[in-house]
Amino acid sequence: MLDFFANPARFEALSRTLSPWLLASWAILFVIALPIALVFSPADYQQGDTVRLMYIHVPAAWMATIAYTFIAVMSVMAFIWRHPIADALARAAAPVGLAMTGLALVSGAFWGKPTWGAWWVWDARLTSVLVLFFIYLAYLAIWDTISDPARAAKFARVTALLGFVNIPIIKFSVDWWNSLHQPASLVRAGGPTIDGSMLTPLLMMIAGYTLFFAWAVCAGAEAQIIEARARRRSARAPRRILKVDGTARTEQAEGEDG
């Protein structure tokens, strides 16, 4: 199955087929979930209406860690099986993961102020998510600053795998250390502790963010495939060379493989 989609043309065809469905499902989920989250779901008996921040904060935090896990898995696939699409998928996921981490931090700060009385505390959960933000920045900086794509890919994979150590720290930080942040209430042994009236819109928003991420990764990887094809085409195209005697000669370009 993985080998089947290792072919860029096959992946591109799959991406073109899936993209409209991913976008449509994302839009439908948001249109249904947002009114439930903002109007029909009840306010919390302690936090009041600030609990409505949960419907954007939790999906963003979820996607921040899922996107990084995806990057780490793709890096392993690129390292071990030299899967040609894996690096493109990982690179396409990183800006989305960075944005989601930023949104989780900002929405968390806006939730923290009325709930804890502080925009920010150097708590294990918050700090480990901030570290994730910087790991994303480092990962993207590697792709953008190293001009040789093969070398950049190698460094990016190593960075992705080293940074993955932070993901279990984020997940279990609320169990391992004293924390202002609430413990896991969604993904935990014994099931979610959230009431159904809040859980339904929350799961819909999480599904919506996940579909958006899937679309953004497909679109980003497809763009990289098209760009690579354009680079190969321009490298193969005959070059017209003007000679000093007033004649022009066309020459097949060399260097890049087809």
Next chain:
Amino acid sequence: MADFLQMGGYAIYIWPPYVLSFAVLGFIFQRRWARLRQLRALESAAEKQPPEGDNDSVKVSS
């Protein structure tokens, strides 16, 4: 409507993150969509273009 917008007195904490979240999602969507459309259009134009320079040596007209 006013009650809804006031969010129980917490509007200042709730609406800015919502607006920012949708702005960021919209920005990512716009960037990726526009880039993909542009690349597809460029590729399609390049495929339609005839290959240039079939002759081995061409006299340049002055």
